[in-house]
Amino acid sequence: MEVLMKKILHLRFPLFFVLMFVVISSSGQDIHLSQYDAAPMYLNPAMTGKFNGRMRVHGHYRTQWKSIANNPYITTALSADRHMKGNFSLGAQIMNQKAGEGDFKEFRFLLSGAYDLIQENKRGHRVSVGGQLGIIQKSFDQQKLLFDSQYRPDNGGWYDPTLPSGEGFGSSSFMVPDMSVGLLYFYGGESSRFNPFFGVTALHINKPKESFFGADNYLPMRYVLHGGVKLNMSEKLQFIPKMWMQNQTNANEMTTSFVINYHLQASDSYLIFAPTWRKDDAAILELGMKYDDYIVRVSYDFNTSTLKPTTTGRGGFEISLTWIQEKKRPDPIPNCPRL
DSSP states (O other): OHHHHHHHHHHTSHHHHHHHIIIIISSOOOOOOSSGGGSHHHHOGGGTTOSSSSEEEEEEEEEEOTTTOSSOEEEEEEEEEEEOSTTEEEEEEEEEEEETTTTEEEEEEEEEEEEEEEOOOTTOEEEEEEEEEEEEEEEOOGGGOOOGGGEEOGGGOEEOTTSOOOOOOSOSEEEEEEEEEEEEEEEOOTTSSEEEEEEEEEEOTTOOBOOSSSOOOBOOOEEEEEEEEEEEOSSSEEEEEEEEEEEETTEEEEEEEEEEEEEETTTTEEEEEEEEEETTTEEEEEEEEEETTEEEEEEEEEEOSTTHHHHTTEEEEEEEEEEEEOOOOSSOOOOOTTO
């Protein structure tokens, strides 16, 4: 009997209930990316349109906890943004996260807009504000879950799916509106040796109500602070030390990175190497390349948290691809120094 119960608990629903505890019982959990600035509008809506070109299209894929779960976290994202007339830029993104035997899903559709308060300063300073509006939908399949009330101890112990779960879910799906705002400053003077950049984001400013039980549970605001400086060491070499911090009620997270960009003049491309440390959680190794209109980045999270003995250090794999339709101009707009 104990062996059977351990197999059921191990194989079927532990990841889902961990997720349900985080999402419902506590203060909520947002979609998590290690390559956070590869998806700029998710990082900060003020970064909408911050690139040299006509249009930008970005795709993202991440899988996490595959080493300890049959159905790990899988995150996918697709976004597009472009410059409009004047100081405006517009964009849109869709994101989806799936995890667990209960087929828990989180879907987001968000529209972003940014306005440049300072656009063409002679010294290269730029300031932008942005806003984001959309929907968040969360759902799960109750029929795919197992509960202890469906376990029968007779005949050596067995699972009976016809027994009632005893759970009082009010709904297996809900949809809520979502609003976020952001501010961005960067110095885009390409002739300068130093290009600092700084941004702040407040997400879920409307604090949408979310619950599968009809309870008064609200998604709390999440605050993000990000910044760094691009150091132009030579025509071939750039160093970009950068940081990212976030807070959501009692949860705090900090990430520091040291990006190295090396210019291959023969092919007019950049190699990207970015070791990253996420405090008390993971060591991240990122490799990438910028060639022509494309930027590809691949990273892996090596788990360093208290879960390390179980994961044996294995964390998450992530890959992103960005396409920017170049727009040749004699006086190009200074680019945000992420790369």
